[in-house]
Amino acid sequence: MKRIILPLILLTVFLASCAPVDLNAPIPTFDTGVDSNAWAQIPAGKFHFGQHEDIETTEAYEIMITDVTSSHYADFLNAAFADGYIKIDGEKIVGFYPGDEFHAVKHEEEIKAGNWVYIPLDDPSQRIKFDGTTFTAQEGYANHPMTNVTWFGAWGYCEYYDSRLPTEMEWEKAGRGTDERPFPWGDEILRENANFYSSRDPFEDMSSFGSRTSPVGFYNGTIYDGFQTINSASPYGLYDMSGNVWQWTGDVYEGMHYRFMRGGSKDTYDMDLRLWVRNNATPTYFSPGVGFRCAR
């Protein structure tokens, strides 16, 4: 009997590991009260950039105070589809991108001018639904960040509205202000500050579907059904600059096809939420943990 205990435990763990995930499990809905259409003014000037706090300078610019939401993106798709800015290609939404200069550096892949994937429609965790004529945000996700969007899809959205993706410097300055803080709100992180891996927010269930996105601006000091949040806005009033979803940035670096993301996400440990942490991926990459916001 004793000899089979360990194999039995292992078998149970193995079977539990194969359990299917309900990607459409009900999600609590909350109105955060944060205006996702608002923009913050970032003044020109110096700031501390990167882990080693190099002094850099930006011009003045505006940046969205929240990530682009699923609802925003559905509106964009409807408008852009109507005027031919995007097309449906099988189970994908594609749009034109003018391409990058190619330098044939080691590991660099060429990004040519042409139609590139904006979003997949057939991904089971896609929160944008298409009924053949209209794009809508999945119920419960309208005020959540737009996810499963490629860098091209993020770039296309911002371009469509006469804005652009923020550069890495702009992104970091907007999150950090002019001091050396590692998080938008200060030096340390608590579970009530942001949506990160196993942060015990109302949207996660680590025994089944794991982490899910939270509505934009969720961590603003409000109590939601007993869940107390801390106001975690950046010095310039931006929300979700740490956690929830990684955010695409706009830089195209010479000799690299990779695009950079900032901010950490619902799926990463707190260390990745530090404002200088960089992630990157090929621009066609999409994930339920990646979104974006625009600057102008």
Added chain:
Amino acid sequence: MQFVKDRFNYLFNSTKGLILVAIAMIGIVTAIWGMLSGPMAEMGVREVVIKTLGMDIVQAEREGRIIILYHSLAMAIVAIETYMVTGLLKMKSFFKTAINAIITVGYILTMIFGMGFAYFGHNWAFHGIYIFGLSLIFFAGVLLVIALWPWNPEYYITDKDYAHTKSGFDLERAAFFATAVTTVLSALFGAVPGSFFGNGFEVFLAENIIRLPEKSTMEYSVIGHLHIMLALIGIMITLIIGRWLNFKGILHKVAMPLMILGTIVLNLGVWGVVTPFEPIAHMVIYVGATPSMFAALLLLIWDWDKLIKDGTAHIQKPNLGHKLSALVRDPLKFGPTWQMLFMNFTTSGIGIFMAIRLEQIFRVWPAREERIELTGHWHVLSAIIATIILLYYGDMNGFKGKLRQWYGWSIIILSDIAFGAVTVFEMKRLFITEAEQQPLVNGLMYAIDFGLGMLLVILAILLVYRLTDLFKNKGRWVEELEHELVQEVNK
């Protein structure tokens, strides 16, 4: 007073005592600092440990802390390997005493003051002592190189069972020497950028800059340093295990030249990353790694063949069952080479697979997924080396009968469960999406935590046993005090 003096003499003046102290130090650091990261962090244990121990840590300095933690653990492992080398190989007693004393002071200072600096407020005197400790270890390494000098006719051999030249030049000793020399030089390879980046505190973790097409010479040096040091620790433990098992015969004669060649070429390749030969450095590294790994394979073949032959000597015509039973009858002799083989499924093989399918994997995955693969890869490699040391240490403890079986198989099975699960975790993106991964991740985490957690429990039991033994007047420690590793080499 005599009571304390005798124990102190055992712990710091005998090879097995020194190894016990180092294993205990590593065990304590691993147990405590393991609670600061996942899954203990998610469960809230991290905060309790930080408060209880009065740690003073901030998020912004994580990279620097981790670098000191890695060095503290690695230096203790280097010390253990050094004790094993001085206990197994002939050398002048002055060198043996000096090397062991200097490296012991070195790693203990490194560990205590390094961790003190990193986790308990930044007392810069502690940092200075930490650097002093590292310097002592370096100096001990230089002494080891001198002590191993293989051209000394005193160390020439004539036994035809072992690899040597016509003049008697001992090729196994030369392999130890080559590994020691290159380790010392490769330590410098890290010390130079360490000083460069340390002057201004611009620390970084290598896994965070892998995708940058342009890297500075110093950044390449850091990346090269961490790779080659781990490889050399792996090569050294392979040589040590070979010596303990008394590796000999034709395979020994083939393996030792390969080991020397592989070690030298591998190092040249790694050092080449900071030279104009950088574009071909990886190719040189592959060329160097191949003979080293082939030499380890020859050790495995010899070991398994010997285990089978010894275990079936009493059977006239052994069948496959008899042979398999003979192979696994002693987990402490079978385990080290098995772990070397298993390493290919969890590190080397995975690395080669990733390299072959680069366009489908790393060119597509986000950097963070690549980072998981890279850090998992070398954590497993480090931990496999640690399990091999523990298996050898089990033999040093003289475990016999059921205790030997339980100890040996527990280490092998528990660690392999954990390492296997880590490997699946690293590769999960090949077969499951991010949205659907959580149950799999949970299962893998249970397997990893169960395997590593139980391994630490076994280590704790071992250490408690050794601690209680120290209170006995005629405990095992008395026997070990006069017993050198070379006397326990397989006949």
